[in-house]
Amino acid sequence: MTSAATADWHAEIERAAQRLDAHRGAYLRETPLWKLSPAAFGLPATPGVEIWLKLEHLQVAGSFKARGMMNRLLANDIPSSGVVVASGGNAGIATAAAAHALGVRCEVFLPSVSPEAKRARLRALGAEVTVVGEAYADALAACLTRQRESGALLTHAYDQPEVVAGAGTLGREIEQQGGVPDSVLVSVGGGGLIGGLAGWFGPRSRVVALEPERAPTLFRAREAGEPVDVTVGGVAADSLGAKRIGSIAWEITQREVRDALLLDDDAIRAAQLWLWKEMKLAVEPAAALPLAALQTGAYVPSEGEKVCLIVCGANLDPAGLA
Template identity: 75%
Template sequence: MSSDRYQIESCQRTFLKDYSHFIHQTPVWKLPGRALGVACAEVWLKLEHFQTGGSFKARGMLNRLLSNPIPASGVIVASGGNAGIATAAAARELGVHCEVFVPEVSSPAKRARLAALGAQVVVTGATYAEALQACLARQQETGALLTHAYDQPEVLAGAGTLALEIEEQASLPDAVLVSVGGGGLIGGMAHWFERRARVVALEPELAPTLFKAREAGQPVDVSVAGIAADSLGAKRIGALAWTATQAHVQDALLLSDEAIRAAQLWLWKELKLAVEPAAALPLAALHSGVYVPRADEKVCLIICGANLDPATLA
């Protein structure tokens, strides 16, 4: 077993032993492909939007906090919203102070959730990258433990426990469709599945960090905009995710905002799943034909987050 998979297993053991009240084993909902209008044998929905904090991020953020000494100044993070919510929830669980820097593009619903969790919220910068720079400057002043939204080993290992769960709950899928922002989720999942399952990276056309990195042969800065920018708004793919995806991810595919929005509304209207746009990319890939499964394929869709304003589903 690789050292990365060992770290994921170790993280999962800690969650199950001491934090099963905080990190939930979220359900896998198996449906025949035709139930979702898809010509494949089965579609599995990994309902990670039921996770603490409303997204997969709780796994990596708690692991980061548990793996390091936390100073009196607490923890600090820059986030489009979900990583901040997860860090704030983990900080509250451990009884430590949390400061969260969010960009102006972050949704009011996510800011309200941060405040409700007791975090000190700082809104600054037009993009996540600008909020991160302000966060790093503040961390130098306070000495708080920095929790990165996607580019720390503990964060990837925590995210990888989601993949381990899928295999334990439902066996090994043929393909796993994963939304990509900075790459913490797909990095962790790639480390667990390696090439035993086909891990497919999905990005909005208006925030193509991994796609553009592959074109350039290395991580590069990209412009970020669009419907999913509050969650998938990283300016550059994380270094750790870049390494993991180069080794284990064959496909990096792009989705239009129109396809993402249509899939988000379909999930609500047809399955009553209220999820944010970032969580709709896997279904959008199937409905739009960007990813075409084999007829006998078992495809797992990672429904990664639900921090949205319910009014947007009207």
């Protein structure tokens, strides 16, 4: 594949979709798209505003990551040593599920911030799990060492072309189900999802980056004019815990994404609990940022706007929703 700067992302995403279509049902599923009024969320009525919920937390393996990880595996020859990945949890689960579906070995490196619910899911999928360090960057360093030793296929959580293109098939699916939304609100960690969505929609939609105040990889990169390391923490650190925005996402978002907004942990947690109590949607904190942006007024839709909220993952311990 060509570099991120010169890639035709629309074409790459179409190719990814063709690969993944052969695995629908067994590994991937089409997730629902709900179209609701602001009143359904207790929000002020604005004429013509429609809020779409893309329920990608219902994806196989519990998150959007399933798309990119399977695309990475299908696009490459897998050696006898299998695949290896570093993850806060979701990319590891998606890689392990893809490896299980294809009958290949999988090793996953996790930081200590990863919740036990995600570790248990990985083990149930047959992955070899190693917990190392406190942050995703520590797990990635150990993963890269292991990859050099074993020769396994490296699956990166967010910064490989096949992973970004696979994530972009989510945008393609939204368009097939409901057309092109005016805006798309999406959580950002390392940037694989926003890179894929912005690569698919381009200037046709206003793609809005949402980050926790305690994990602002894209926001700080924009302040600095280039990707920089940030300190990460907070309620969504297991999913949005990359300390630097990915190079592919940086390049795409520089062209296609105008807005990068920050949300505090209290707002994220409140939106997560609202989705559970009012809609019975059990999602992890990272999946609640789009609703938090609306509830706090960080993002206010314009009259007539169709705004799509990406509900990206559900790998959590349900006890935390009590």
